[in-house]
Amino acid sequence: xxxxxxxxxxxxxxxxxxxxxxxxxxxxxxxxxxxxxxxxxxxxxxxxxxxxxxxxxxxxxxxxxxxxxxxxxxxxxxxxxxxxxxxxxxxxxxxxxxxxxxxxxxxxxxxxxxxxxx
Amino acid sequence: xxxxxxxxxxxxxxxxxxxxxxxxxxxxxxxxxxxxxxxxxxxxxxxxxxxxxxxxxxxxxxxxxxxxxxxxxxxxxxxxxxxxxxxxxxxxxxxxxxxxxxxxxxx
Numbered sequence: 001x002x003x004x005x006x007x008x009x010x011x012x013x014x015x016x017x018x019x020x021x022x023x024x025x026x027x028x029x030x031x032x033x034x035x036x037x038x039x040x041x042x043x044x045x046x047x048x049x050x051x052x053x054x055x056x057x058x059x060x061x062x063x064x065x066x067x068x069x070x071x072x073x074x075x076x077x078x079x080x081x082x083x084x085x086x087x088x089x090x091x092x093x094x095x096x097x098x099x100x101x102x103x104x105x106x107x108x109x110x111x112x113x114x115x116x117x118x
Numbered sequence: 119x120x121x122x123x124x125x126x127x128x129x130x131x132x133x134x135x136x137x138x139x140x141x142x143x144x145x146x147x148x149x150x151x152x153x154x155x156x157x158x159x160x161x162x163x164x165x166x167x168x169x170x171x172x173x174x175x176x177x178x179x180x181x182x183x184x185x186x187x188x189x190x191x192x193x194x195x196x197x198x199x200x201x202x203x204x205x206x207x208x209x210x211x212x213x214x215x216x217x218x219x220x221x222x223x224x225x
Contacts, residue, residue, distance in 0.1 A: 035214070037162075044205065044216060044217075044218050044219045045154075045156075045162065045205055045207075045216040045219075046216065047207075047213060047214040047215065047216065050212070050214070059212045059213070060213075061213050062119075062213070095161055095162070100164075100167060102150065102167070102168075102209055103209040103212070103214055104150075104152040104164075104167050104207060104209040104214075105152070105154075105162075105164060105207075106164050106167075106173060107164075108161040108162055108163070108164075109161065110161055111161055
């Protein structure tokens with residue numbers, strides 16, 4: 001059974017940093033690209049970043065480019081999102097999502113809430 | 119970037135109704151279109167990929183169609199568990215983009 005367990009969210013001040021993690025199980029992690037998708041309170045879904053299975057290729061939304069870094073540790077079946085220079089508009093639930101082969105998603109984590117506020 | 123426009127943004131329907139949701143892409147995306155269902159407080163769930171292919175375990179009352187720029191999601195007979203928000207997503211190119219969502223409510 002595929003499982004994705006998101007963690008690392010919390011309350012952070014504007015300008016601060018946070019690292020999110022997604023622990024994966026139930027599939028061969030290194031064989032699949034992964035993404036982070038976020039959802040601001042009461043709003044729709046916004047794709048944030050993606051990474052290839054081998055970690056070589058990364059992609060970012062313009063809204064986070066230069067501030068967020070996606071990475072993965074295949075030996076530990078874990079996906080990360082390093083978030084710097086956080087802004088109030090980054091407040092959202094962050095979900096990790098497994099790609100299906102194409103860059104759409106067949107499995108999602110349960111989400112972790114990031115709140116950026118002073 | 120490819121913009122995805124869903125309509126309507128919300129609808130009210132009764133149990134047993136046939137419901138259709140539309141998604142339009144700002145440029146052609148072939149069949150690279152997925153649909154997701156999200157219930158309050160829950161993560162999204164994948165329903166359809168490649169415009170019309172049902173994900174494993176998804177009931178056949180859900181169907182998708184379309185190609186190019188215009189796509190539809192149809193629920194053949196609405197049941198209480200189908201009241202949720204539905205999103206389309208294009209994966210023709212990065213950045214990946216979602217439609218704004220369609221909230222299906224009980225009439």
